[in-house]
Amino acid sequence: MNMDKDKQIAILSKLISIKSVNDNEAEVADYIESLFKPYEDQGVQIDRVQYAPGRDNLVVTIGSGDKMLGFSGHEDVVSEGDASQWSSDPFKATIKDGKLYGRGAADMKSGLAALIIAMIDMLDNHNVPGKIRLLCTVGEETGEYGAAQLTKEGYADGLAGLIIAEPGNSMTEIGYTSKGVIDYIVTSIGKQAHSSQPQNGINAIDHLVDFATQVKPLMAKFDKVNPILGKLTHVQSVFQGGSQINSVPAKAIIKGNIRTIPEYPNQVVFDALNKLVADLNQKPGYDLSIRYSFPEEAMPGDKDAPLIKLMEKVHDEIFDGPVKAIGQSGASDGSEFLHGKGDFAIAEIGPGNNTQHQTDENVEVDVFHKSVEFYKQVAQEFFAD
The missing domain is CATH 3.30.70.360 (Alpha-Beta Plaits)
Incomplete structure (x- = not known):
């Protein structure tokens, strides 16, 4: 049985309520850890990697096997700026006209929540298709130093592919290379x-x-x-x-x-x-x-890599509109994770839109829900090859 949509929104709303503005990521890690704790009897492994006091990366590994798929999202957000310019409290998720508003709604707590929910659904259905590792990082917005720390400590070693849930223009763009x-x-x-x-x-x-x-x-x-x-x-x-x-x-x-x-x-x-x-x-x-x-470092990539092609195929089955593989001018945690041992493609796509870092940042609720199904199906087919 899959998580109902109200519970999905509740998880995203809780993440948004945590003021992890370039700091305080440990509280985000606490919450994510609490979601996976009940599944430890299914072999779920939870590792906390502290960057600094109050700033914890979190690594959650489910499933087993030699082949490993990576999921990644960052726990921090940028400052809300002048809160009086927002239509609603930036740290209280507010739904209006099919959009959920809040700081981090687009960049990238919606993507992080969708990855978490996809993994919980797999665990609830006892249908984890292989070894999946979720890498939750600190400090992406100010220097990707959480991803650098996790890479240095070996958590990205041995990946066969990595999906980072950075905003992908409402799941219409897959970033595969970046400056x-x-x-x-x-x-x-x-x-x-x-x-x-x-x-x-x-x-x-x-x-x-x-x-x-x-x-x-x-x-x-x-x-x-x-x-x-x-x-x-x-x-x-x-x-x-x-x-x-x-x-x-x-x-x-x-x-x-x-x-x-x-x-x-x-x-x-x-x-x-x-x-x-x-x-x-x-x-x-x-x-x-x-x-x-x-x-x-710039992130090289190949738009014809099997992971990219698989994601394009799954996207066509779940979403109505097209998706395109693109290059990106901004850096992300992928610039650090690419140094992990092994040869693996990195793809960036998430439910967030182009309101990141802006007043009234938001995510389309329907796109958020569909992104959960997208990540689950990509994982199933990734291990089916």
Whole structure:
């Protein structure tokens, strides 16, 4: 017997009520663990992997066999922003006109809930087709560091396929490849002096402007074009420096965001940036340093991989509209899980829509319910091959 729709909504609503805004994922893990605890007599294995106090990844493994299918969803959400701009309480699921509203409804507690419900249905019906592992992660929105931790500790090793329930434009898109991310921070250290005597100081902003000017043509040299993802992109997004108008600035900072493609592994970009900084530091008085914040590799993929083709087939049987395999410009936990031992395809599709990170974020209720059936059927046929 399958879980009734009211109970499905109750699970999603409970997840939304937990304020896991870039923190507090342990409470989400507590709730998910409580859902699977009653099935431990069926061999369910539950592992908690703490990233930091109050921030727990959760791994739930059901079934058995040599072949393993991975499910994944992240426990955190972005900030609700100005709650007064919402039509309803962002942390109280509200259904109106066939949509369920709340922070995380699209990204991605609806997808996480659907995976959980699919697995519980399999357990309730004693119909687990093979070994399935649910990877619930912390910190996806701020750097995928939960997925990095689980991968490092071996929880992604041995997968034969991985489905991440990231919002897929209401289950109409399967992401199979994505750009990577490099966030860099360059700091320039100078020497403060009165602006009337600039010869007594070292202007940190001047030196940083040299970096800013030279890094643009440097990044433009990475001009290969991926047929799906397009070109590597580079944006200088933050520039800060100085303390007052009549002083030579002693410190300045620039931050930039690069979206990489599989043709350029992150290390190649690191090498180019590091060399530019080193070359500038050869000049008298220059003191630049660079660091990187949670870089993510581009995720290569094959739209003709058996997992993608299987998901397209199942989608045609459950949903009325078409589905397409696409490349994505944003990074996800897949950028970390791809480092797990083994050769496996990664696919991203979930019931969430394009309201993620927005005021009045929502998910279509009917799509959410159908996504549960989708994940169950994909799992059944995955192990039938």
